[in-house]
Amino acid sequence: MLTLSGCNGFRNSQNENLSSKGLGDSSSALTEQGTKLYSAHCSVCHGALDISSVRGKSLELIQSNISNNPAMSALKKLSESEVKLIALALNPTNQPSTVDNPTPSTVQDGIPGAGSGPRFACLNSSARGGANRPFVRMSREAIVASLSTVFGDSILGLNSLKNRIAGIPEDRQVDGSILPTATYEHALAYVNLYNDLSDEILKNQNYMRKYLGDCSVEQPDESCLRGFVDKMSFKLHRKFLTADRLNDIVNRVSTGENAGLSSGERFKLALMRLLIGPDFQFAIAEGERNNDQTVIGSTQMTRVGNGAEQKGNSQLEILNGNEWLIYRDNSNFASSDPALTRTFEKIVVVASATPGSGGVYPSFRLDWNFVPHVDRPDMTRVNGAHQIFVFDGSFGYMTDSTDQTRAELYNKFQIGLSMRGPSAAQGGKVTIHSVILVDLDGPRIEVVGERMKLSQLEVADQIALRVSGGIPDDSLLIAALNGELTSSARVRSEAQRLLESPLGRSGTKNFFRDYARLKNTGEPVGVSSQQLEGLDPSGLDKAIVDEFDTYVDHQIYQAKAGFATLLTSPKAFPSNASVASIYGVPWDGKASSVKTSPTHKGLFNRAAFLYSGRKRGSPILRGVALRTNVLCDPLGTPDASIINSRNDDLAGKPLHLMSTRDVVTTQTSSQVCQACHVSINPLGFALEDFDSFGRFRTVEKVFDENGNLASQHAVDARGTGIRVESGLPEDVDGHDQLVQVLSQSAKAKACLARRIVQSQSGRLTNAKDSCLLADVESVLRNDSSSVYEALLRSVSGEDIFYVGKPQ
């Protein structure tokens, strides 16, 4: 028997409040006991403690429900002290009132809140972003998307690498969060992937041409390796290598156990080290530093072909027809210019090229030098839009030089650009956007409060990981390097660009597949031609998922649909005759063209959502998906032995003569089953006017084990007591009414808001997300706004600039 005696010594002002609620004393040990008791006795119906549907409920309410609710009668065996401990776990003293529960009200609302009102409220705007984690393990999807960003899609399409990627354990959980810890299998799978990826890249160096410049991996030139490591590291890690780390990487590949490696093997080893390293396996935010990036030349310098050139206000000297020189002389600096008295480790030049006529890119090279030193050989050719040149400042002289020598050096700081390639007639353009001094050891900005402001590059990381699922692309990195990611509007424009990109659209598609809890159940199994009634089973499962994807893409990106439209639109996008027949529309031979279905409305009437591909559809699975994913109501895990027992009871019944509704009703009729199924079955039954392929029906045909018609039943698609939220109808008749109710549901909109934030952030939401959740919810509640806007809103608010303080 557990007891609370002896714990009075823990009483303090905080748990005085708890005591006043009748919850007794608090301590971590007691909370832990309560957590265990909750897990053992309550979580099956109310979900895990952190997302419990009864979180915040008072001791009195819990005791009352145990006494009066038959479904909870089994808990009468608990002692009073044990119930108190459970209540304690549900009411932790050291947390602010939760975001999800700003105004606790009805028990049946998974996201509590009053009727049609908002579920989230911005409780503390100064905490915005404080829930973001400064340290996040990259998921499998993030790693793959990042590799695609760096090396392109084509290399990942190689069979050998596809196999390796397939070998990475899945780690995104059903709520969108990422498993926080990696397993041995993860580690091995990543090491194997990077090994093979490096081999493929070395076989075809064009995959990393941007980072090699004019060098090749066979070139036994250390400066080539240094330049490669510096650039590749920046791209993969979204931060600059310190001189020490750069030196360590370059030295390590040619000494000790690696002495005697070929040049190619050294490149491979360095690349693998960067890929396996912590800054690619994790997204680590360290916070903003003072003066970490100083743009000393942001002027646009453009050269068009061999013809007229444009120049800005930087010093520009035309050396000859194809070469320019940009330099700073000390006349531009005051003697007290901080840039002259600071040390720095990197010089970054952001440049880009655009092709001339015929798509011919100019090639160009960049050199820099501090006279009297000789030119650095870092140079590259461009065959893409953007280039970021990272020059190793440690070559220089700044750390032990005097102010006077620094001034002399700056006097002759030069970046040379020579351009080749297209003829004057063809045009082509090379632009230097900015020259940036980077200081990796600037003093860290003091963290005030519970949130830490991010550096520009870290903001870029946050945007990219949330929208495109991987690391930033070049455009986003350049915006960060130029210090442009300081306003919500600028962030929004970058987020919008990424959301519209192929990676962003793919992410949106996957999000909605998860939202609708789609399962790839395969082609029809155990179904006779009599039941198929003309449907072609070959590839049907994939065709209906394609239709789902097209529907989502259309509603989100083209129609810019609001929440209600997403759930009620009659549009359909069949890709073949079978899918067209499911939606009740004529097949005109035009794949994925917009049709108007007379029978199907919205996301949860998609065939992919309704499909089981078996003899019967599943009201239970349909109901569970709506209850958990659309309404965010937690459901526990059913006891396998009870399910087995129920199935045994069914075994002796003439199932072939029973409607699916009757089978499910019988199967779940016991009191213990009803504890959860009372919330599941009505939602599922309201979709009984669709068969196991998603076809509308008014009569259910039941087939026997030989595929012959055994019985027919008039469809009863009434959902009685659907428990969506107070103020909305409790009873519906059929799918049409059901989706209307869901589309009006404030709780469903709040749930989608939460799922969007959780999916994009890869974690569960908590109290510090209150403002962001309220933002996104408000967009979804606005009938004139769109789900697309909600997806953008989730990443373009103030929250994106912060993470929680490391603790």
Add this chain to the structure above:
Amino acid sequence: MKSNQVNRRQFLRGAGTWLALPLLPSLLPRSTWAAIVKPEPHFVGILSMNGQWKSNFLPTASFYDPSNMSVRATKSVPGGTITVRGRSLNEISGNLSPVLGALTPHKSKMTLFHGITIDGSSHNSACVMTASMQRDNDCTDKNGLPPYWGTSVDQVLSRSSAVYPNGIPARNLASLVLADPYICRSIEYPYMSWYQGQFVPHVTSPAALWNNILKGPFASAGGSTTTTQAKDARVRALNAVFADYQDAKSPRRNISSADSQRLESFMGRLNEVAKELDKAPVTVTVSRSCSAPPQSTIDSSGANYRAMWDTYSKLVVASFQCGLSNVAAMRLDAAADSGAQGTFHETSHLPKGSGEGATLPYQQWIAQRVKLLADELQNAKDVDGSSLLDNSVVLWGNELGYDTPGDHTLFDTPVLTIGNLGGRLRSGEMLSFHSSMGANHKLTYNSVLESIMQAAGVTDYPTQVIQTYGGTQVRGFGQDVSKNYGYLPCHYVGGPLPYWFVG
């Protein structure tokens, strides 16, 4: 037996017909003598397709009616009891069954199972070797990735020092993987054999098996050769990257102590990988004293199909006999020369009444191939003079169940073994498993593979479980042979199969 005695395997190797340098045991390390005097376990996994009709595959129904079988063992499982019933196959005077007629001469070394279930449905060949349930019913998930293909039992065996006490040979030799390039319908992944994040390459023709895998080791047979592998690039990279993890934990990086521990944890995983990859160099000992394997250029085209599989079997047995490999896996399809009407798959969908006769030629064709393999193993001598089959187990599984035209489920699936791993498995019986919870409750197939591994002396196979968020599923991951159950009402008995596994 004295430890410095020349054992039979060494004698056979020395007395072979090929040019041979006699092996002098005194020149070998003592650990090598100790390891090679004992016959090593051998395993062949065979997958075949499209299910079986009980009336074709099993003896007559009265033979395995529970009332006619003896209770061999019982085992408590959650919710009830599993009863193992058995009956000697020697009680059958003629052919075992229409399909198994060809294998009747091997019945004393055979075990025939009834009442075994694999979780899953639809074509699911991978499960036969892995016991992993498929991810849904197709071969890809929403990201186009393959389903959960658990590490296959042949790969677990081929990495074990219990199966290779003299050292694990190179990957291609450790498990000879012979398969048609088909398992999944929608993507190109050719075979289910899987080990620690890698698909294991398969061999598609005897010529390839000979030219790419066996030819070299056979050609250089004689004496012992130590091959020291260059340090793996992966190990070099891992050795280097630890400095970066240490650096990431430095105060300069401003990460919390909790996050520092997460880095430390991942470093630990990487360190385990490095240790695993950096194991001592492998010594492959080959001999010329074994029977010369056939050299074949046969491919899988047309009428060569039968000859191709028979050549495969001979190559497998030769490689076992010569100590080149102890493990092989084959996916055995049926050929067009079986005299059947309609394709194998088409006939498997025919209903009861017409399906039995239509599929029979195909199933008999496959049984003939299994028979040839068993014959070859029976006729080959192991190091102690016993039949190679005595120290082997041939597992013949099926991707689908009994009597399931159209619905393609694995509820009660055909399983048969030949050979008993030196008596560590019981043979000569039909075993039937019954649950006190009802006729629909079967015994999970996982235990079959677990029994084989333990009988081969492998006890450290991984049994990882992924518990998804909210605890809604326990699903296959990695080998997972002891934990992967729960969807269908089938029961895991907690270790090897009672009675069948002798120990």
